[in-house]
Amino acid sequence: MKPILLLMGACACFCVRAQVTWHDAFSDSSLAINPLWIGDTALFIHSNDQLQLSDTNAGNAKISTASSVSASGHWSGWLGLDFNPSGSNYTEITLCEDAGGQASVLKFGGDARDRISLLYRLPGIDHELWTSSDGLLSPSNIDLEWEVVRYPDSIWTVSVNLNQAGWQNLGFAPDTSVFPSTQFSIACFYTKTRATKFRFDNLSVSGFPFTDTTRPEVIAHRWVDRQTLEMELSEKCYSDSLHVFDHKGTSWEVFFSNANTLQLRGSRPAENGAYILDLSPIHDAYQNEMLPFHTALHRPLPKSIVINEVMCDAEPLVDVDYEYVELLNLSDDTLSLWNWEVRVNSSVHLLDSVVLQPHSYHIVPLSLPNSTAEIQLYDDWNEEIDRFNYSNDLHSSLWKKHGGWSIERDENRPLSDLNYAWSSSNSSMGGTPGYQNQPETNDRSPLNSIRSISWFGDSIELLFSVGIDSLDWGQKMYLPKDILGSRWIVPATGPVMNLQAYSTSSYPIDSLYIHLPEALHHSPQIFISEVLFQPEEGVSEFVELYNPGPGAVLLNELRISKWSRDFGIEELKPICEIPQPMLPGEVVLIALADPSSLFNTYPISDTRALLDYEATVSLTALSATDGLCIARANGSIIDSVAWNKDSYHSYLSDTRGISLTRNSPGSAWQSSSQPMATPGVHSAFQPKMYEEPKIVNARFSPNGDQYKDYVELFLPNHWQEWVIYADVYNAAGQHICSITPGEPLVLPSAIRWAGKKNGQVLPAGQYMLVVRAENQDGRVEFWRHGCLLIDE
Numbered sequence: 001m002k003p004i005l006l007l008m009g010a011c012a013c014f015c016v017r018a019q020v021t022w023h024d025a026f027s028d029s030s031l032a033i034n035p036l037w038i039g040d041t042a043l044f045i046h047s048n049d050q051l052q053l054s055d056t057n058a059g060n061a062k063i064s065t066a067s068s069v070s071a072s073g074h075w076s077g078w079l080g081l082d083f084n085p086s087g088s089n090y091t092e093i094t095l096c097e098d099a100g101g102q103a104s105v106l107k108f109g110g111d112a113r114d115r116i117s118l119l120y121r122l123p124g125i126d127h128e129l130w131t132s133s134d135g136l137l138s139p140s141n142i143d144l145e146w147e148v149v150r151y152p153d154s155i156w157t158v159s160v161n162l163n164q165a166g167w168q169n170l171g172f173a174p175d176t177s178v179f180p181s182t183q184f185s186i187a188c189f190y191t192k193t194r195a196t197k198f199r200f201d202n203l204s205v206s207g208f209p210f211t212d213t214t215r216p217e218v219i220a221h222r223w224v225d226r227q228t229l230e231m232e233l234s235e236k237c238y239s240d241s242l243h244v245f246d247h248k249g250t251s252w253e254v255f256f257s258n259a260n261t262l263q264l265r266g267s268r269p270a271e272n273g274a275y276i277l278d279l280s281p282i283h284d285a286y287q288n289e290m291l292p293f294h295t296a297l298h299r300p301l302p303k304s305i306v307i308n309e310v311m312c313d314a315e316p317l318v319d320v321d322y323e324y325v326e327l328l329n330l331s332d333d334t335l336s337l338w339n340w341e342v343r344v345n346s347s348v349h350l351l352d353s354v355v356l357q358p359h360s361y362h363i364v365p366l367s368l369p370n371s372t373a374e375i376q377l378y379d380d381w382n383e384e385i386d387r388f389n390y391s392n393d394l395h396s397s398l399w400k401k402h403g404g405w406s407i408e409r410d411e412n413r414p415l416s417d418l419n420y421a422w423s424s425s426n427s428s429m430g431g432t433p434g435y436q437n438q439p440e441t442n443d444r445s446p447l448n449s450i451r452s453i454s455w456f457g458d459s460i461e462l463l464f465s466v467g468i469d470s471l472d473w474g475q476k477m478y479l480p481k482d483i484l485g486s487r488w489i490v491p492a493t494g495p496v497m498n499l500q501a502y503s504t505s506s507y508p509i510d511s512l513y514i515h516l517p518e519a520l521h522h523s524p525q526i527f528i529s530e531v532l533f534q535p536e537e538g539v540s541e542f543v544e545l546y547n548p549g550p551g552a553v554l555l556n557e558l559r560i561s562k563w564s565r566d567f568g569i570e571e572l573k574p575i576c577e578i579p580q581p582m583l584p585g586e587v588v589l590i591a592l593a594d595p596s597s598l599f600n601t602y603p604i605s606d607t608r609a610l611l612d613y614e615a616t617v618s619l620t621a622l623s624a625t626d627g628l629c630i631a632r633a634n635g636s637i638i639d640s641v642a643w644n645k646d647s648y649h650s651y652l653s654d655t656r657g658i659s660l661t662r663n664s665p666g667s668a669w670q671s672s673s674q675p676m677a678t679p680g681v682h683s684a685f686q687p688k689m690y691e692e693p694k695i696v697n698a699r700f701s702p703n704g705d706q707y708k709d710y711v712e713l714f715l716p717n718h719w720q721e722w723v724i725y726a727d728v729y730n731a732a733g734q735h736i737c738s739i740t741p742g743e744p745l746v747l748p749s750a751i752r753w754a755g756k757k758n759g760q761v762l763p764a765g766q767y768m769l770v771v772r773a774e775n776q777d778g779r780v781e782f783w784r785h786g787c788l789l790i791d792e
Contacts, residue, residue, distance in 0.1 A: 020069050021206035026051045031063065039063040050080070053188050053198035064185035065357035070096035070104070071178055072152045073207015079201035081142035085109025089194040095148060095205075096181035106148060107160070110189075114138045118148070118168065120177050129156060139163060150207070154178065168215070175654055180210040200626040212286040215339050217278075222224050225381050226269035226297070233260050233282075237290070241281035252277065270297050271558065293457075300379055304331040305386040307375055308361065311406040312368040318404040318430030318731035318766045325364045326433055328411070329356045339380035342366065344373050345424075363433045370403070371403055384496035396423035396440045399699040399788045404731070404766050406431030407438040428733045428768055463487045524553045526582065527639040527665040528628060532677050534645075536657040539601050540593035543628065544609075545582070546682045548664070552581045555588065555611070563640050572631060576611060589680040598679040601657075609680030643669055693771060699788045702755040711787045717779075722773045726751050729768040736762065755789045764791040 022035055029046045031037040047052040051353070068077075075095045083089060090109030097103035102124040108116055118130040137144075145161040151582040156173045163531060184205060189197045220232040228370035229252070236259035243251045252264040264277070275297065279290035309326035325342055329335055335352035342364050356362050370392070377386045392401040402778040406425045425431045432438055513569045530544035538646065543560075547553055555578050561573035575590070582588055589609040591598060599605050627642030641662075647669040648655045660669040671679065696712040703709065715724065726740040727773045737757045755762055770784045 001303075011548060012465075014257040019206065019208055020067070020073075022065075022067065023202075023204045024065075024199070025049065025202050035065045035235050037063045037065045047199075051200040052185075053190070053196060055190070055195035056192075056760070057195065058192045059195075060187065060189045062185055062187040064094075066182065067184035067205055068181050068209035069184075069205050069207035070098075070181035071208045071210040073205065074147070074149050075184075075207075076147040076206050077104075077203040078201040079108060079142065079144045079146060080201075081108075081137075081144075082197035082199075082774055083142075083194055084140050085114065085137050085142070087111045088189050089591075091189070091198055092187040093146075094183070094185040094187070097183050097185065098179045099182050101176070102179050104150075104156075104177075106146070108142075109137055116146075116160070118158055120175060129175050130158065130171050132158075136162070136170075142224075147308050149710075150175075156746075166560075176317075186545055210235050212284065212288060215288045216282070216284045216290050218290075221293075221295060223270075223295075223297055224263075226299075227266040228394065229264040229266075229277075229295070231262050231264070231293075231755040233262065233290075235284050236260055237262070237284050239282045245278050247276040247278075254282070272297050272299055272301065273336075288619055298333075299381070299383070300331070300333075300335055300385055302383075302385055303333065304333075304385065305329050305337075305377060306386045306409070307355065307377060308411070309406050309408045309425075309431065309433070309437060310368065310375065310388070311433070312373070312388050312390065312392075313403040314430075314763055315403045318428075319733075320406070320431045320433060322365050322428055323368045324433055325366065325368070327356070327362045327364065327377065328362055329358055329362075332358045333359060337362070337379075340385075341378045343376040343378065344368060361434045362780075364649055368782040371723065379718065388420075394422045397786060400424045400786065402699070402788060405786075406428045406433075408432065408437040410439045411437050426731065428731070430731065430766065459491050460487055462490070471694060485714050509743075524558070524632075524638055525665075526553055526558075526630060527662070528630060528641045529587070529663070529682055530659050530661045530678070531641070531643065531674070532629070532657075532659040532679070533643070534658070536601070538598045539657065540591045540595060542592060542677075542679050543590045543593075544592070544600060544679065544682075545630065547582045547584055547586050547588075550584050555580045555582055557633060558638070558665070559581040559631045559633060559635075560590075561629050561631060564626045564642070569629060569631065569635060569637070570670070572633070572635065575630075587682050591679070598677075602677045604678045604680055604681055606680035639665055641669075645669075693783050693785075695785050698785065699790060700755065702761050702788045702792050703792065710752045710770070713751040713771065715751065715773075717772075718771050722775045724751070725774075727754060727770050727772075728751075729770060731766040731768075733768075736767070752789075762789060764789050 024035060026046055027049045028034060031044065041063055043055050043061040045052050045062060055061060061641055075093075077093070079091065079093075081091070085091070085108055087110060087656060090107065092108070092110075093106045095104045095106060101121070103119075103121040105119040105121050105126075106116070107119055113134045113226055114132060116132040117128055120127040120129055136210045139162075140161075143163045145167075147159045147167075149157045149159075151157075153177050155175075156175055157169060158171060158173075159167055159169045159363050161167045184203075186200060190198065200244060216237050217234040218231045218567040219234050221232050224230055235437075236310075238259070239254050239256070239262075241254070243253055244265075245251055248783075250270075251267045253267075255263040257263060264284070273296065275295050277293045277295070279293050281289075283289045305327050307325060308328035309324075311320060311322070311324050314323050325344075327337075329783075335349045335356050337356055340351040340354070342349040342351065344366065349364060351364070354362055372389070372391045375390065376384060379385055388651045390407055394407050395401040395405070397405075408425045408431070409420055409421050410423065410763070425438060426440045427438045488721065524547075526545050526547045528543060529546035532539075532541075532542050535541050551683045555576035556574065558575045560575050561572045562570040564570075575588075587606065587609040588611050589595075589598075589606075595607075595610050599607055617694070630638045630639035632638065643660055645655060647660050648658065648669040650709060655671070657676050659679075661672050661678075662669060693716060694714045697708045698711060700708045713726070721744050723744055727738050728736040730736055733753070739753045740751060767785060767787050767789060769787060773781045773783075
């Protein structure tokens with residue numbers, strides 16, 4: 001339907017502010033001319049050059065004539081009543097009235113108090129602006145000259161000359177209700193005995209009509225969708241055009257639902273942001289145009305809420321006994337999910353009355369296919385917010401794909417990093433519905449769990465990237481300073497202190513103890529330890545930094561730059577924007593393109609070392625005399641390196657995809673040994689992947705058939721002579737038994753558990769193996785892994 005264009009009439013009295021005057025002395029014996037009266041004219045006669053009510057029955061009679069005076073003016077006349085007015089016999093003179101019944105009324109009588117009243121009338125409601133003293137109209141015969149004046153400041157005055165006693169000003173009344181007038185009227189209310197006893201004469205009106213200069217306004221609006229705006233206007237309006245335009249030049253078609261409500265439909269979908277619409281073609285009856293209208297569209301964007309965890313098979317039961325999809329609000333806004341949809345393949349689950357606070361979780365219980373499915377999240381405008389195709393193959397522990405364990409997203413990974421974002425839950429409950437995820441691959445968070453360290457003389461503030469439950473600092477337990485468990489303030493009690501953070505299951509966060517110096521602002525000793533400047537096709541270049549200690553280094557204080565012996569530093573770029581500490585012995589990996597390509601290519605790698613850094617230096621663009629340097633913010637160089645193809649060992653005929661490494665700042669470059677590069681792993685170290693126990697038969701059946709009758713752990717070589725404690729816990733986190741004597745271990749050695757306690761085979765289900773290794777220096781390492789005891 002096209003917009004209805006309501007055209008304004010050409011009534012001069014509404015549009016031109018000019019004085020209007022009319023008078024009727026009723027001497028022409030006609031109500032049809034000078035001026036024209038309409039209404040109950042048959043109930044009035046001319047008598048002695050006066051207008052007289054002439055009825056034979058009780059009732060009421062009203063006549064009116066056109067009159068536009070309302071903004072300011074003078075109204076006067078004569079009234080004769082051959083009786084004392086009462087509640088049944090009285091008269092009203094309406095000075096001005098609009099088409100909707102809004103009026104200013106002078107009332108004579110109408111109750112037992114014999115008063116004159118000035119009223120502001122709305123249909124069915126009278127507001128008394130002013131009233132005279134009681135008894136003013138008590139004489140049995142009323143001979144009354146009256147005069148009402150309204151001043152431009154909206155003050156009314158009422159004066160009368162009653163029974164030739166002389167003029168008196170009875171009072172005044174303020175009134176801000178100004179409206180356009182269409183008529184002046186006389187009304188009589190009477191019983192049968194008074195049906196001929198009302199007389200009127202010398203009616204005179206002069207003044208100015210109401211002229212509206214107020215622009216219409218939008219008093220309420222809402223976005224129906226990205227192409228539709230609904231507006232409620234402050235008054236009736238009309239449009240001279242079918243279209244209006246916004247500040248971007250987009251056309252919006254105008255549709256009036258009624259004269260006070262319109263709809264604008266854009267020619268293309270709007271994006272989030274501010275909009276200014278030119279509404280000047282829309283105006284009121286007085287041609288007052290609308291001012292430009294400012295609005296903003298703020299809708300949830302894709303990935304503002306993400307699918308964060310999926311429990312697609314809760315059997316066999318660990319602890320969580322239902323299937324669900326977990327949503328996480330990544331934005332800083334509180335979002336209503338009313339009428340949103342979670343779609344699983346062809347089925348739809350409607351969300352209702354869900355308000356999700358910033359950075360909080362919402363659990364959607366629903367039935368899910370056990371193997372694979374496509375999950376989509378749509379908002380109430382049918383816009384896709386997130387999508388996740390899950391598969392049991394995403395489980396990092398393949399035995400967990402048989403049920404009881406959720407698939408969790410690593411909340412520390414970028415959303416685009418799908419190759420490393422999902423893994424099996426590492427929670428002893430089988431999942432973390434409504435709580436921060438504990439994926440098995442959470443060691444892929446950047447560096448360590450400590451996001452920043454700040455020193456304040458006698459205290460230290462630690463900010464963790466994940467919430468923790470307790471902090472052991474110098475053998476004393478402390479509590480967090482925020483509800484999330486991420487911010488901690490502890491006293492600085494010595495030059496070197498041991499820090500240990502514990503997770504919700506009372507196991508250490510990250511690995512081992514972390515040693516920190518008293519201050520971070522010492523001379524950094526970091527150096528560039530590995531570079532890959534000739535990557536294979538599709539693989540990222542990278543730069544690796546290593547901190548040999550003894551102090552931590554704040555990465556936001558460091559800069560990286562292209563460098564040459566001839567010209568020095570080209571331009572310093574920040575390595576990191578936040579005070580992320582690089583602890584002694586840690587590695588920082590700066591990938592210059594897609595970091596997942598490195599971890600897919602090189603088996604000895606550590607994604608935990610990856611720094612979230614937008615590369616600004618391309619290694620392939622460096623010339624034969626160029627290199628890299630690490631410097632302080634003031635430009636003083638900490639380490640500088642240069643290299644070329646001659647840096648490789650001479651026996652290598654093809655160096656593409658092979659990195660160059662250094663073990664110390666002063667050492668020469670060496671060709672990386674197989675497997676050609678170790679991104680995130682310092683070459684002087686044994687790779688972490690060989691430092692952990694290895695599990696065999698994580699899914700086992702102790703039935704005596706000599707096939708997978710037990711789960712077996714092969715311990716790492718560096719645990720030689722360490723004291724080993726190995727324990728078994730059930731799915732509820734209860735301790736079941738110990739499977740080692742707690743004595744120093746002589747390697748090679750293995751730990752076996754046949755699923756028994758006190759010689760009896762335990763029920764089938766999920767169990768957790770927890771190993772604690774401690775050396776003579778007090779160094780402690782924890783390792784844990786789930787296993788599945790089956791009955792077959």
